[in-house]
Structure formats: structure tokens, C-alpha cells
Amino acid sequence: MHRKLVLTAACLICSQLCYAGVPVAGHEEQPAIVKTQQGLLEGIHFGSEPHAAAFLGIPYAAPPIRELRWKPPQPARRWTGTRQAISFGSPCLQLPARWFQYIEGNEDCLYLNVWTNDLRSDANRPVLVYFHGGSNTQGYSQMTPLGPPLSMLGLVVVSANYRLGPFGFLAHPDLTAESEHHSSGNYGLLDQLQALKWVKENIREFGGDPDRVTVMGQSAGAVDACLLMASPLSQDLFRGAILQSGECQDTLNEDIRVPIEYNFIDTTGEASGQRLAKDLGVSSDAGALQKLRQTPANKILKAWKNDPKLTFGAIVDGWIVPKQPAQIFEEGNQMQIPTLVGSNADEATVFGHTDVKTVVEYKRRLQQNTGKYSDLEFQAYPVSSDADVSIRWGELESDEFACGAYSIAQAMTKSGAKSYLYYFTYVDPGKRSPLGAHHGEELFFLSDSFPNDWEPAEKDEYLGDLIRDYWAEFVKTGDPNSHGAPKWAPYNSTSPEYFEIGGHIGPRPIAERIRRLEAVMRQTIREQK
Numbered sequence: 001m002h003r004k005l006v007l008t009a010a011c012l013i014c015s016q017l018c019y020a021g022v023p024v025a026g027h028e029e030q031p032a033i034v035k036t037q038q039g040l041l042e043g044i045h046f047g048s049e050p051h052a053a054a055f056l057g058i059p060y061a062a063p064p065i066r067e068l069r070w071k072p073p074q075p076a077r078r079w080t081g082t083r084q085a086i087s088f089g090s091p092c093l094q095l096p097a098r099w100f101q102y103i104e105g106n107e108d109c110l111y112l113n114v115w116t117n118d119l120r121s122d123a124n125r126p127v128l129v130y131f132h133g134g135s136n137t138q139g140y141s142q143m144t145p146l147g148p149p150l151s152m153l154g155l156v157v158v159s160a161n162y163r164l165g166p167f168g169f170l171a172h173p174d175l176t177a178e179s180e181h182h183s184s185g186n187y188g189l190l191d192q193l194q195a196l197k198w199v200k201e202n203i204r205e206f207g208g209d210p211d212r213v214t215v216m217g218q219s220a221g222a223v224d225a226c227l228l229m230a231s232p233l234s235q236d237l238f239r240g241a242i243l244q245s246g247e248c249q250d251t252l253n254e255d256i257r258v259p260i261e262y263n264f265i266d267t268t269g270e271a272s273g274q275r276l277a278k279d280l281g282v283s284s285d286a287g288a289l290q291k292l293r294q295t296p297a298n299k300i301l302k303a304w305k306n307d308p309k310l311t312f313g314a315i316v317d318g319w320i321v322p323k324q325p326a327q328i329f330e331e332g333n334q335m336q337i338p339t340l341v342g343s344n345a346d347e348a349t350v351f352g353h354t355d356v357k358t359v360v361e362y363k364r365r366l367q368q369n370t371g372k373y374s375d376l377e378f379q380a381y382p383v384s385s386d387a388d389v390s391i392r393w394g395e396l397e398s399d400e401f402a403c404g405a406y407s408i409a410q411a412m413t414k415s416g417a418k419s420y421l422y423y424f425t426y427v428d429p430g431k432r433s434p435l436g437a438h439h440g441e442e443l444f445f446l447s448d449s450f451p452n453d454w455e456p457a458e459k460d461e462y463l464g465d466l467i468r469d470y471w472a473e474f475v476k477t478g479d480p481n482s483h484g485a486p487k488w489a490p491y492n493s494t495s496p497e498y499f500e501i502g503g504h505i506g507p508r509p510i511a512e513r514i515r516r517l518e519a520v521m522r523q524t525i526r527e528q529k
Contacts, residue, residue: 032119033082034205040082043114046148052117054147055206057089060198061191063108064163069293070175070187073110073194088113091140092164093297095305099134100143107167107297112160112195115147116207123207126214126476129158129199129238131192133219133246133440136313137165144218149448153472156208158199162191162224166276166304167297169312171256171269174289183319185256185269189231190320192224196237214240214475218443220313222246226408227314229335230325240478242471243341243408245439248314249329250407250521255316262524264368269315276310279303326525329408332415338478340471341408342422342498343401346436348394356393358386365393370524380516396517401439403517406498406510409491410518418490420480425502426463430455437502446471459503467501 032043032053043055061073068074089111096102118125130146132139141159151157162168168188175184200210215238217225225241226248228234252262256269267275274284280303282291304310316324328334356362362383366374381396383389405421412419424442427433431453435441444450445464470480470488480488486506488499496515497507 034119036202036205037078038076039079041085042082043085046115047117047152049117049152051119051123051207052151053115053119055085055114057087057111058085058114059089059110060112060160061110061194064110064167064187064191065107067293069107069167070170070172070184070289072187072190075194076110076198088140088142089161092161093167093301094134094138094164095301097134097138099138103140105140109161109163110191110194111141112158112198113141113147114203114206115151115157117151117154118207120207121204124209124212125154125156125207126212127156127158127199127203127208127210128242128475129160129196129213129215131160131162131215131217131221131224133217133221134164136169136188136220136224139164139220144443145447145449146443149468150446150472153468155472155475156203156206158195158203160192160195162188162195164188165312166300169269169314170273170276171315171317172273172277172289172292173270174284175273176256176270178289179319181319183256183317184273185315186317186320189224189227189314192228193231193233193237193320196228196234200237211239212476213238214242216242216244216471217246218244218440219246223248224314227321227325229337229339230328230333231320232322233320234335238335238337240338240475241335241340242474243339243405244442245343245347245401245405247341247404247408248325249334249411250326250404250518250525252326252525253316253321253324254313256318262369262371262527267311269317272310272312275307276300276303279307279310324525329411329415334411334415336415336417338418338420338474339408339412340420340422340474340480341405341412342424342501343405344398344424344437344439344441345402345502346398346427347401347439348397349435350438350440351394351397354390354393357389359383359389362389362393370520371527373520373524373527376520376523377517380513380520399511399514399517402498402511402514403521406496406514407518407521410493413491413493418478420474420488421491421498422488423498423500423502423508425500425504426459427502428454429457442467442501463501466505470501 034041043053045053059076090106090109091103092109093105132143141161147157171185203210215225222243223246252260254265366377370377381392383392409419409421425437445467473482474480496510500508
């Protein structure tokens with residue numbers, strides 16, 4: 001829903017610019033050494049637990065450079081001796097963002113990190129694999145320091161980089177023709193699948209159970225996790241999913257070559273690739289792919305920056321994502337796994353100013369989103385004057401996240417899998433209060449790491465402990481409930497409620513406008529089939 005707008009702004013809007021999760025050894029200990037299929041790794045101990053260790057910057061795939069640019073990731077190369085795993089790998093190439101600290105990237109970026117509090121191969125800890133947000137155009141694995149606090153709750157925590165923007169999601173007719181699957185684009189999703197395969201093959205050496213893996217994503221990372229749930233390539237790679245402020249099935253996704261009329265989609269995957277090639281001065285001839293692969297990376301970034309209408313993201317490609325996820329979920333062909341899914345009450349407050357300022361422009365945007373059903377969307381979010389537009393547009397953008405989470409909960413429940421639906425409503429009473437419960441705020445509590453301008457309140461510690469316990473218990477059992485915490489019931493379609501996490505902890509009815517909005521989206525999606 002409004003996917004282009006959502007993903008463009010979908011990232012952490014926070015001031016935690018310095019990563020707080022780099023571990024340091026507290027005392028003299030035996031070296032933290034594990035044996036992976038690629039070779040020996042030496043990490044570093046952290047915290048007070050004798051077997052707690054972190055391994056940073058582990059290559060999980062070969063560098064996707066030169067002839068491997070725009071190809072599925074290949075297995076990481078073996079090494080001799082012991083490789084030091086004490087610093088993060090390079091972020092993937094991206095343009096600077098206003099939302100977080102820019103770290104210069106590199107095409108050689110397919111690295112992951114592992115935190116564990118029990119470095120024994122027979123520990124059999126459940127595993128959480130986290131994919132960061134950032135619109136699939138920005139971000140990096142160390143953005144949110146989830147590893148130290150969540151591993152202390154008995155999880156093995158993994159975070160990973162994946163290719164972004166034109167390096168991760170470029171589709172092009174020549175790439176499609178080259179592929180044995182007649183597909184192109186979605187290389188970033190293939191990277192995530194490769195990271196999960198690496199986990200399957202190696203995580204036991206870090207104390208993890210390869211048969212108890214949960215995928216978690218926030219914002220675009222949640223969209224990707226949802227797409228992986230819809231992908232036949234994910235079979236047996238994970239058994240649970242946590243989707244925070246992002247989903248893929250209550251919307252229409254760009255197709256590799258078929259135009260879509262709704263959701264602000266005005267192009268196809270291959271058309272975007274051809275446009276970039278044209279911007280780079282590469283004509284469609286027999287040597288086009290070779291020229292594109294030989295083009296310096298900084299030149300590709302510059303061409304992308306200079307063409308603001310050029311977007312890159314996950315698409316329906318016929319292989320990794322075989323058809324519209326909405327159809328896959330409606331047919332019940334997605335992974336049948338426990339899902340924890342939700343959104344924040346005021347997602348859009350951090351997205352910045354919008355150019356939607358008049359009633360005419362507002363109605364035009366609704367038309368671009370839902371076509372002939374835009375009148376129904378307008379009835380759910382009416383405006384009577386230009387003065388109402390800014391407030392209503394922000395409300396609609398925020399509610400679209402809640403609508404998507406609600407829709408996922410319905411789809412999973414209908415297929416027989418349990419789904420736990422939350423709505424995060426906590427508002428910092430300090431300087432950030434005008435932002436409300438904004439996009440990414442729940443990550444502060446999950447990581448126990450707050451921005452510099454956060455003003456601590458008495459409830460912060462309790463809320464942080466509670467949300468971390470819910471998430472950790474879900475990873476362990478597929479059910480967030482644990483002894484002593486308020487009961488969180490799975491979603492029940494006969495009594496539509498979400499579980500509020502904020503000033504109030506407990507069930508609340510889903511707002512009527514959210515239910516009306518979801519009904520509009522269902523009609524829009526069916527229209528496109």
C-alpha cells in the first residue's frame with residue numbers, strides 16, 4: 001500500500017548513529033574459535049557469561065563483483081588458518097540517507113554477524129536471523145544492536161548485509177535471457193536466502209539449532225521476510241517469522257515485465273533496468289551485459305542519484321517470487337509458520353514533508369493507489385478542505401502499516417497457522433513526543449539502545465524487558481507468552497483485536513477505519529488479477 005512512498009522512507013529515523021553492540025572482552029578467557037565449512041573463525045567474548053561470544057564480518061557468499069555482479073550469490077570461498085571475526089564487514093553500496101549515519105560501502109559486502117551466549121555445539125539455542133530496513137536501497141547489518149541483549153536471553157542472533165538498490169534489484173531483459181530461470185532482479189533476496197543457507201550449514205558450531213530458525217525484519221526487511229515466506233526457495237530454511245512495520249501481501253508488487261495499474265507503480269522491473277542502462281550510455285546490443293558489469297560502481301551510483309524517478313526494489317520475477325504475493329497468501333501457498341506481525345501507531349511522522357497539500361492532489365494520489373476504488377478509500381479517510389490534507393495523509397500512511405499487519409494476521413490464521421498481531425503505541429514524553437509511536441521506535445526497546453535525544457521515563461525499562469521477552473519467547477517456541485507477562489492471545493478472526501504494547505498492555509479492538517481500508521485493498525488486489 002503506497003509501497004513506493006513507504007519503502008522510500010522506511011528506515012530507522014533515529015539518532016543512534018554509533019553502533020553500541022561491539023563486544024569487548026571482560027576478562028582473560030580462552031579464544032572464541034569455531035570451525036565453519038569455510039574455515040576457522042576467531043571472535044571476541046563479550047558480557048559476563050563465560051561462553052558468550054560475537055563473530056563479526058563473516059563472509060557468507062563470494063564477493064558479487066565483476067562477472068558475479070547481478071548473479072545469484074555463490075558460496076563463500078574457503079580460507080586457510082584462522083580468520084579474525086572482530087569487525088563488521090563493509091556495508092553494501094548505497095547512497096547517503098538522512099535517516100542514519102552513512103558508512104561508505106563496497107560491492108564486496110556479503111557479510112554476516114553472529115552473537116551467542118553459549119558457544120558450544122550442543123547448546124541447541126534457537127536462532128534469530130535479522131534483515132535490516134532501509135527501502136532495500138540503504139542500511140547495513142549493524143544498524144540496530146540487537147545481538148547483545150537478545151543473545152543474553154538464550155538466542156543465537158544473526159544479522160546480515162544484502163545487496164541494495166541497483167546492485168541488488170536490477171532487472172534487465174538481457175539478465176533475464178542469461179538466467180536459467182528466465183528471471184532477473186531480486187539479487188538482494190537471493191543474498192538473504194544464501195545467508196539462511198549459511199546459517200543452516202554452520203550455526204550449530206555457534207551453539208544454534210539449525211532446525212529452529214526465525215526470520216525477522218523491520219520495514220523493508222519485513223517486506224523481504226514476507227516475500228521469503230511466499231517464495232518456494234525458502235523451503236526448510238526457517239520455521240517462524242517476525243514482521244515489524246512491513247509486509248508484502250496486502251498490496252500489489254511491481255512485476256518484472258507486466259505493468260501494474262495500482263500502488264503507485266508506473267513501470268516494470270526490466271524497464272527500470274533498461275532506463276539505468278540508457279542513463280549509463282549502454283545500448284541494447286550483444287555486449288550490453290559485459291559493458292554494464294565493467295561499469296565502475298560509483299558511476300552506477302551517480303546515474304541512479306541523478307535520475308530520481310529510477311527506483312529499485314523487490315519484484316515479482318517468476319522464480320524467487322513466482323507471482324503476486326497477495327495471490328500466494330490468498331491461496332494459502334505461503335509458508336505455514338507462526339508469525340508475529342505488527343506496526344506502530346504513528347509510523348509516518350518521521351517520513352518528512354509531503355507534496356500532498358490540496359484536496360485535488362490528495363484525490364489524485366488515492367486514484368494512483370487504488371484506482372476505481374479510490375472513492376471508498378476517500379470515504380474512509382475524508383478531507384473537507386486543503387487544511388485537512390496533511391493530517392489525513394499522514395494518518396493514512398500510518399494506518400497502511402496497521403492495515404498490512406492486520407491482513408497478514410488474517411491470511412496466516414485462515415491458512416491454519418498462528419499469528420500474533422501487535423500495535424506499538426508508546427510515546428516518549430520528552431522532545432520526541434510530537435513524533436508519537438513512530439516508525440522504528442520499537443527497535444530502541446528491542447535493542448536496549450536509545451538515541452541521544454531520548455528522554456528516559458520510568459516505564460522504559462519495564463517495556464524494554466517485556467518486548468524483548470515476548471520476541472525471544474516467540475523465537476524459542478512460536479508463542480510469545482511466558483510466565484508473568486500479560487497474556488497475548490493469537491489473532492482470532494471472530495473477534496478482530498490486536499495486542500497493544502505501550503501505555504496500555506493488552507488486547508484492543510481493531511479500529512473500524514483499518515478494517516475498511518483493508519477491505520478496499522482486497523477489492524483493488526482482486527481487480528488486478
